[in-house]
Amino acid sequence: MKGIAARAALWSARHRTLAILGWIAFVIGVTVLAGQFQTIEATGADQGHGDSKKADQIIDGAGFPEQPAGEMVIVQNRSSSDRAAAVADVTAALKKTANVVDVQPAIQSPDGRSSLVTFGISGDPATASERVGPPLDTVASVQAAHPDLYVAQGGDASGDKLIGEDLDKGLHTLSLLSIPVTLGILLIAFGAVVAAFLPVLLAVMAVVAAIGLLAFASRFAPAVDTTMHVMLLVGLAVGVDYCLFYIRRERDERRNGADPHRALVIAAQTSGRSIWVSGLTVIVAMAGMFLTLDATFTSFAVGTILVVATAVLGSLTVLPALLSALGDKVDAIKIPGLYRKRSDGRVWNAFLGLVLAKPLISAVLAVAALGALAWPALDLRTKGEGIEDLPPDAAIVQAYKAVEEAFPSSISPAEVVLQGRVDQRKITEFEKAVGASDGRLAGPVEVKVNPAGTVAVVSVGLADKDALPLLREDVVPAVFGPSALVTGEAAGEADFNARLNASLPWVFGFVLGLAFLLLLVSFRSVVVAITGVVLNLLSVAAAYGMLVFVFQYGHFESLLDFHAADGIINWMPLFLFIILFGLSMDYHVFVLSRIREGHDRGLTTRQAVREGIGRTAGVITSAAVVMVAVFALFATLPLASTKQLGIGLAAAVLLDATIIRAVLLPAVMALLGEKNWWLPRWLGWLPQIAHEPPPAPEAPAPSRELISA
Known part of the structure; x- marks a missing residue:
């Protein structure tokens, strides 16, 4: 063998x-x-790119005292009630609450409708979500005592706890459902x-x-x-x-x-x-x-x-x-x-007969359908993960949105990292530049210096997305010089996007090139290899279009429990391309092997296509249903990223197993005929790989004694 x-x-x-x-x-x-x-988990030092990663590494090595995980409570007028009493109550109650440190005096919003109280969670910030329960209970009791006001808590620790619990619950349910769902589908198939x-x-x-x-x-x-x-x-x-x-x-x-x-x-x-x-x-x-x-x-x-x-x-x-x-x-x-x-396979064979009878019309209709599905992908935009990507009815989401509207610079300030002794004149000059930024950079400017006095971190609020380029490209170089680095959530996201955009041509070229070579060697056909790559790209493009249609344009919001955003999660397109391109090869290699098997036995290409696809249609359908069911379960999880992952994968596999494998592939191969198997002479050195099963052993010849008898 x-x-x-x-x-x-x-x-x-x-x-x-x-x-x-x-x-x-x-x-x-x-x-x-x-x-x-x-298992060793990646830390902040393992992640990040560009200037923000360099700045984070400087901060990590500067010996700053460990800061407690920050939390904030917003007290907001939603009627004519007096806010001062609620602010006093929440401040006093937090000071008596377990695991709470460094409660700060309340600050007022510019519109006078909101107050913000900040505090920290004692202990290791990485595990603060395990100790944030008592302050959450305290804030809930103040809210109950002042029902005419909006009193809510937000922060990394409370976010990790509340969203983490929902996500863990969803993943547990998914793990419990995925196996019985898969088993049920296979019971029907077998x-x-x-x-x-x-x-x-x-x-x-x-x-x-x-x-x-x-x-x-x-x-x-x-x-x-x-x-x-x-x-x-x-x-x-x-x-x-x-x-x-x-x-x-x-x-x-x-x-x-x-x-x-x-x-x-x-x-x-x-x-x-x-x-x-x-x-x-x-x-x-x-x-x-x-x-x-x-x-x-x-x-x-x-x-x-x-x-x-x-x-x-x-x-x-x-x-x-x-x-x-x-x-x-x-x-x-x-x-x-x-x-x-x-x-x-009566239904599939009848359908396949129609496709092969009119291959040109079938191919045009299939390409038109895929083109219509892929069309929204021309409007595909990307964005980093944010609060809008969490379930819209979650308490932590509502709290963050209230804080973001009332105190836009308090959510995620930028940090300018300076090495060397702090020059107070530079800090004053920086504060003036912030004041002259037409509100795009927001104060107050806060300065932290490490114990050795060799590294300073200058924090400043960012009012909108355009504020980061202003800070990085104009204000910081003009005030502190080119050696100053900017980090923070917005800077980290910008550097991640830059790294991702730089790697896209290399990743796409690598995956497409290697897939082409593997198909070429396996089937000894340039045409088959090109067809496989193009068909898989069509399924990926259609999946992108459906993601934009659902998650950017806001269709099925109530059904999937999300709010439309102005872009797809930034890592999603590349990840989906790689996963889908790999998984699509499951069906493609399996179907093509069966077609090539028939061709090697002497069937014409059209006959081999009819036999190969007809005999694999049932198993391809079963396999696709399994994948679609498992992937669709991910759309039930609370994060927008998991919903996009589930919908994108499920939609692409469904399209791949139906429009592409059942219509476009047979139609294109029928149109090309024997040209499907074209291989240039200079590639004749490629190894011969048998696709036809080995012949059955011949029955032994009867013995002379049996013949004479």
């Missing part, structure tokens, strides 16, 4: 006990060891409990093992806290798909009359090889995130590569061993009304 997948399947079938026990030992072993080593249970079991084990491996990988690339959620998303999708492809082909060959060994050999030689090529393509796509030089993307790349590689490993080793051990018992516990010995 030729090929890695086939040799792995043959070895696993011959040593199935060793393969099964070895897989179980591998999963348990890495999980136990990971618990001993722990009609047998054992066959449906195997892909879910192996996918979950692959995710668990990959998370264990992440603990070791984090020594080289620290992990961000959302990496495990992305691993669950990708791992469950590809793990189930790979097993689904393999089991479906093995079952089909058994129903075609092949003995158990030959059925497994054919599944390994065809679907197993497709899994290997598809997994490699997905890994290559994910590796493109390394080129961003960003800690978050690097963590995502490591996590997704680990989970895809683990899913491929399980599909090519333990799955053949299980199929060999189970034999026809893989169809055990049949579900009445759902189990079918053979799917006739």
Whole structure:
């Protein structure tokens, strides 16, 4: 047998006990060891870019006393009630509250309708969310005592607690739902409990093992806290798909009359090889995130590569061993009304007949539909994550919005970092420049100096988005010189966007180029490779358009519980491109392998397309439904980023499995005919890879004794 997948399947079938026990030992072993080593999480020093990162590193090394996590309480008139009494009550109550330090006198808003009381949470700022409960209760009691006023608390600690609790609850629910939803879909697809249970079991084990491996990988690339959620998303999708492809082909060959060994050999030689090529393509796509030089993307790349590689490993080793051990018992516990010995695919074949009868019209209609969906993407804008990306009805969101409107410079001030002794004349000059900025820079200007007197941090409020360029490009260089650095939330976001924009051409070029080369080598066709890349780009463009339509233009706001913003989360387009491009290759490689298999047997291209897509339509539909269901669950989480991720992935996979694979791909291949397989002579050195399953062994010739008898 030729090929890695086939040799792995043959070895696993011959040593199935060793393969099964070895897989179980591998999963348990890495999980136990990971618990001993722990996963190293990325810190602020690992993240950031440009001047803001340099400034943060200077501050971290300057020896400033650790500042408590800052919180604020807004007391606002919403009627004619007296605000002074409520301000006095909240100030006095906070001073007596556990974990509260440094309560400051209230400041008044310019419009005279609001008062702001600031204070800190004692202890390590990183864990302040664990100690912010008492002040939240205090503020709630003051609000209850003054129902005619609006009294609310906001800050990093309270935000982390309230939103974190909602997010953890949502992720827990998602984890509980994703597995039974996937299992339910597979029960309908297979009609047998054992066959449906195997892909879910192996996918979950692959995710668990990959998370264990992440603990070791984090020594080289620290992990961000959302990496495990992305691993669950990708791992469950590809793990189930790979097993689904393999089991479906093995079952089909058994129903075609092949003995158990030959059925497994054919599944390994065809679907197993497709899994290997598809997994490699997905890994290559994910590796493109390394080129961003960003800690978050690097963590995502490591996590997704680990989970895809683990899913491929399980599909090519333990799955053949299980199929060999189970034999026809893989169809055990049949579900009445759902189990079918053979799917006739009547609906898909009839639809495919229409497409192949009028390929040009079908292609034009498909491209027009995708173009209409992608059209809003021309208006795609990006933005950093902000308070508007949280659930609009959350108490912390309403508090932040009230503070932002009444005290716009108090939410996220910029910080100018100066090295050397502080020149008070420069500070005075800076204060004058802030006063002359027409309100775009807002005071008061605050100065903090480290104990050694070698580093100063000058804080100033930013009234709008245009204030940061004014501060960085005009005011700071003119007053403090070019060595002064600006950091803060707005500066960090600007530097992140600059880094992302600089890396986009490299990431896109890397992913597209490597995907083209993998398809070229796998199918020995320039046309097939170009077609694959173009079709995947169409699905990504349509997904972008749908994101803009929903999240920028504000459609389905009430259904998805969000407020439209003026842009998509800045890291979302690049991340979606990489994930979608990788996952689209699952279907594309699987379908193309089946088409090439028919062509290698001597069928015309049109016949091979009809047979290949017709025979894979059922399994492609099942795999797509699994992915769409798992991805759609992410849209139920409270953050706009998770909603965009879920909707973008679900929409793209749905389009990819329907319009692209069922209409555009067969139509384009039918139009191109034998040109699909064009390969220049100078590329003739590419390796020959057999797509057709190995021929059945001939029956032995009868003996002379039998003939004479």
